Amino acid sequence: EVHLLESGGGLVQPGGSLRLSCAASGFTFSSYVMNWVRQAPGKGLEWVSTISGSGGSTYYADSVKGRFAISRDKSNNTLYLQLNSLRAEDTAVYYCAKVAAMATIGALDYWGQGTLVTVSS
């Protein structure tokens, strides 16, 4: 059974940093593109970042480019998102999500339960 479990969220001051983790199990982690998606309070879903199975290719939404960094560690089946230079508008629940098809971007077929990041002084 596929399972994704995010952690690392919390309260951080504007300009601060945070690292989110997503522990994956139940599938061959290195074979699948992984993603971070966020949802601000009362708003819709917003794509944040995507990483290839090998970790060699990464993609970012314009709103986070240059501030956030996605990475993955196949030795412990974990996806990461480093959040730097945080702003109030980054306040959201952050979800990790797996792509359905191997080795390509596409439909997201499994989601974690999310971790809340609050940026406030």
Add this chain to the structure above:
Amino acid sequence: QLVLTQSPSASASLGASVKLTCTLSSGHSSYSIAWHQQQPEKGPRYLMKLNNDGSHNKGDGIPDRFSGSSSGAERYLTISSLQSEDEADYYCQTWDTGIIFGGGTKLTVL
């Protein structure tokens, strides 16, 4: 630019059927999409991948009451025999160099 458009809200009565629409932007009518359900205070849940020919692959445990269909640039999610737990936000999603979401439709079950 690849954009997905959804109506902000929809409503239907308990036991009835409802058809939600997701419209692909001009020039992108061949794209596949996915439908996701988000119940109140929960994370999103994958419902199905829907292709431009109307074929679809549902996620694990998704009831037969949920089905998908396509016509041109429109992608539909039909929910039949509506139940109270179907009251949720429904998002369509597609992909190119990144992931794109529609704005979501809030479904109210009367």
